[in-house]
Amino acid sequence: MTEEIQFYLSEAEESMQKAVQHTNAELTKIRAGKASPAMIEHLRVDYYGTLTPITQVANIAATDARTIMIKPWEKNMLGEINKAIKNSDLGLNPVQDADSVRLNIPALTEERRRELVKQVKNETESGKIAVRNIRKDVNDSLRKLQKEGTSEDAVRDAEAKVQKMTDSYIVKIDELLTKKEGEIMTI
Structure with missing residues (x-):
């Protein structure tokens, strides 16, 4: 695998980690019924x-x-x-x-809890969209490398790695959603 492909893969990894961290930071701002x-x-x-x-x-x-x-x-x-x-x-x-x-901080009503869960789902969806956009950008860059002469097999392997990376970060965001949803709905 060429250095350029490795560079794009490491950039994608770093960017996806930042997207998950940002999503987590946004979720901490949503109150779960207890003072923070x-x-x-x-x-x-x-x-x-x-x-x-x-x-x-x-x-x-x-x-x-x-x-x-x-x-x-x-x-x-x-x-x-x-x-x-x-x-x-x-x-x-x-x-x-x-x-x-x-x-x-007042106790949350059932209706307010449901509103907060919707807000959490919107935030996590934004995180997933960010991860998918990173995947799209990296795949575009990899295709440009292919046009510049990098082998098709190397690009295809790199795209598969990017997809696997994307899937793993989407799972991490889903875990954040499940955890925060549990916090909010627990009385």
Whole structure:
């Protein structure tokens, strides 16, 4: 197998791993009924005129299974954090104390659980599409190599390896879906 084919295969492997990691990161943002700091890490607050990730202006901790405590390093950030949470799509009501903001995570209803499962399925489908697009791009590159003179057998073998790789990463994404779906539907 030529170096060029090996290069494309290793690039595909790396890109597919990143697609699975991205899908996993997106799934951690979807709440499964229990408090997790990852639920709000994507929020941005106005910090002296600049939108800044909430993790850079406050300490975030899950104090118990139903509560997230946000303690800003500067007290004047309490209002901005409050506003960012209210304006987000989380659907949570922040409770402001003297020096912190508390988020009480309500128990999920059956209807809300089903909505979250749909959201999880959409995220995992996006991950699968990303993996398939990587496969398509690599196969196109391999066909170009064939036109440039690489043997047809070598290209066909490489395409088979890319397909096997694609199948294995699709299975990993399906495992993430099954795990997250189980977390959400468990009461």
